[in-house]
Amino acid sequence: MRAVVQRVADARVTVDGRTCGRIQEGLLVYLGVAAGDEQQDLRYTAEKVVNLRIFPDSNGKMNLSVLDTGGGVLVVSQFTLYGDARQGRRPSYTAAAAPDKARLLYENFAEQIRSHGLHVETGQFAARMEVQYTNIGPVTILLDSTKLF
Numbered sequence: 001m002r003a004v005v006q007r008v009a010d011a012r013v014t015v016d017g018r019t020c021g022r023i024q025e026g027l028l029v030y031l032g033v034a035a036g037d038e039q040q041d042l043r044y045t046a047e048k049v050v051n052l053r054i055f056p057d058s059n060g061k062m063n064l065s066v067l068d069t070g071g072g073v074l075v076v077s078q079f080t081l082y083g084d085a086r087q088g089r090r091p092s093y094t095a096a097a098a099p100d101k102a103r104l105l106y107e108n109f110a111e112q113i114r115s116h117g118l119h120v121e122t123g124q125f126a127a128r129m130e131v132q133y134t135n136i137g138p139v140t141i142l143l144d145s146t147k148l149f
Contacts, residue, residue, distance in 0.1 A: 001041040001105070001145040002081040004030040007054050011074045011133035013123040020129075021121030026071030027052075028133050031109055032081025033102040034095055034146075041145035042105055046112035049073070054139050062139070066118060073113050076123035076131055077106045099126060 005027055012022040029049055034041075050067050057063040066073060079102060083091035096102065103125050114120045123129045142149055
């Protein structure tokens with residue numbers, strides 16, 4: 001499982017001009033599910049996301065998590081995180097999970113984040129989405145449950 005985590009002042013996702021998810025200060029999480037991902041990948045990634053200390057404390061040092069700040073989390077599915085562009089010009093997505101599996105783990109991921117008491121919004125799985133946000137810092141963190149990076 002891969003996640004691109006961005007610290008944001010606000011974020012929203014729309015489908016066909018309709019807002020389906022919106023948060024104020026918190027985290028925007030693009031989530032990709034790999035073909036071989038299981039529950040342990042989900043748990044690892046969710047725990048990392050909620051505990052990442054990327055918000056400033058009273059001294060301006062990145063020392064607080066979204067749990068500490070009580071911010072929101074907007075989760076957007078993004079199979080292209082498993083795009084492999086090492087050969088040719090068209091990325092291959094064979095490492096990404098099949099849609100049924102990806103949807104289940106994506107939905108379970110959002111529920112895992114909610115279980116920490118956080119406000120969670122989501123995009124619309126498998127839809128063409130428009131995402132708008134204000135990245136603070138900017139702060140962007142890459143996570144991979146197989147610890148490739």
